[in-house]
Amino acid sequence: MAACATHSSLMLAYAAASTRSQDLTPTPSLFSFASSRPNHLSFPLLLLGGSRDRRCAAIDRASNHKFIVSAVAAEADLDTEEDLEQTATAVLDPPKPKKGKAALVLKRDRTRSKRFLEIQKLRETKKEYDVNTAISLLKQTANTRFVESVEAHFRLNIDPKYNDQQLRATVSLPKGTGQTVIVAVLAQGEKVDEAKSAGADIVGSDDLIEQIKGGFMEFDKLIASPDMMVKVAGLGKILGPRGLMPNPKAGTVTANIPQAIEEFKKGKVEFRADKTGIVHIPFGKVNFTEEDLLINFLAAVKSVETNKPKGAKGVYWKSAHICSSMGPSIKLNIREMIDFKPPTAN
Numbered sequence: 001m002a003a004c005a006t007h008s009s010l011m012l013a014y015a016a017a018s019t020r021s022q023d024l025t026p027t028p029s030l031f032s033f034a035s036s037r038p039n040h041l042s043f044p045l046l047l048l049g050g051s052r053d054r055r056c057a058a059i060d061r062a063s064n065h066k067f068i069v070s071a072v073a074a075e076a077d078l079d080t081e082e083d084l085e086q087t088a089t090a091v092l093d094p095p096k097p098k099k100g101k102a103a104l105v106l107k108r109d110r111t112r113s114k115r116f117l118e119i120q121k122l123r124e125t126k127k128e129y130d131v132n133t134a135i136s137l138l139k140q141t142a143n144t145r146f147v148e149s150v151e152a153h154f155r156l157n158i159d160p161k162y163n164d165q166q167l168r169a170t171v172s173l174p175k176g177t178g179q180t181v182i183v184a185v186l187a188q189g190e191k192v193d194e195a196k197s198a199g200a201d202i203v204g205s206d207d208l209i210e211q212i213k214g215g216f217m218e219f220d221k222l223i224a225s226p227d228m229m230v231k232v233a234g235l236g237k238i239l240g241p242r243g244l245m246p247n248p249k250a251g252t253v254t255a256n257i258p259q260a261i262e263e264f265k266k267g268k269v270e271f272r273a274d275k276t277g278i279v280h281i282p283f284g285k286v287n288f289t290e291e292d293l294l295i296n297f298l299a300a301v302k303s304v305e306t307n308k309p310k311g312a313k314g315v316y317w318k319s320a321h322i323c324s325s326m327g328p329s330i331k332l333n334i335r336e337m338i339d340f341k342p343p344t345a346n
Helices: 002-023 030-035 037-048 054-092 114-120 131-141 190-198 206-213 226-242 257-266 290-306 334-339
Strands: 149-156 168-172 183-186 202-204 221-224 268-272 278-285 317-324
Touching: 131 290, 131 317, 149 290, 168 290, 183 190, 183 206, 183 226, 183 257, 190 202, 190 257, 202 206, 206 226, 221 226, 221 257, 257 268, 268 278, 268 290, 278 290, 290 334, 317 334
Parallel strands: 183 202, 183 221
Antiparallel strands: 149 278, 149 317, 168 268
16 A cells, blocks of 8 residues: 555656646647646556556546546636636727617617606507597697697508609698798799799799709798709709608699699698608697697598508508607507598587
């Protein structure tokens, strides 16, 4: 047994010396150390020859196993320390600023004002209201210091990327929009005097075109006579993105300029479906009476229904909501909305 102990001590001393020599060389990986293990541990066996009995051999194997486990654990600790240093370095590096859509605040992270959270309790989120109740509730949710506009939002079963499913039309609101509309007219010859007599705020020809090219946009509607469209075509890049480009479907290209001016002054509104198939139509102000808002809203619904695109298939109406400018949306019962009939006056 004393010989066995001596043999084991010699083996551990040699293994420790070989480990220290490895520290001076490039750091081997865990797998390279494991692969070279038999070569390092076989040298003491050669020195001792085959004179050990089975008990000494068992003790030697146990000693070798303990040393290998200790060496592996030590190398694993070194790797862990290196990983921690790399992690600490990564934390110190400032994150790159996000751009585009990635920089937008997620919906779950947005905060609402106390005012909005309070008025949001006035309506149930998933409940579908009838038209009368919805308009009455809408007036309750509008409690800001200014007079808010009232808007209708209709999601339709259309895909505007196809020509036969595009929706662009106008609606004449019987009770007006509650806003002062500044109308500009591009005309020449006798049409200039007609436009001024009809109440146009701005009238011009080539001079007005040059002003628009220079950045003049002090108007809400631009009406043009058909003979001016050749010159107006060059303003497409300026007027198009702002929704001010004259168009026959919108009623802003017409030979009857006085009638067009009168309609837009009284409350004619242009609307079109966006690329997701949603139509947004303002139909008054919150200081309107409930009856006036109801009349304007029904006129908007009728116009959307009448101008249904030819390519629209299946169910046309998918959802309908109304809201004030700074208030929560109120969902409507579509079937009740389409079949709604206003009470007849006695």
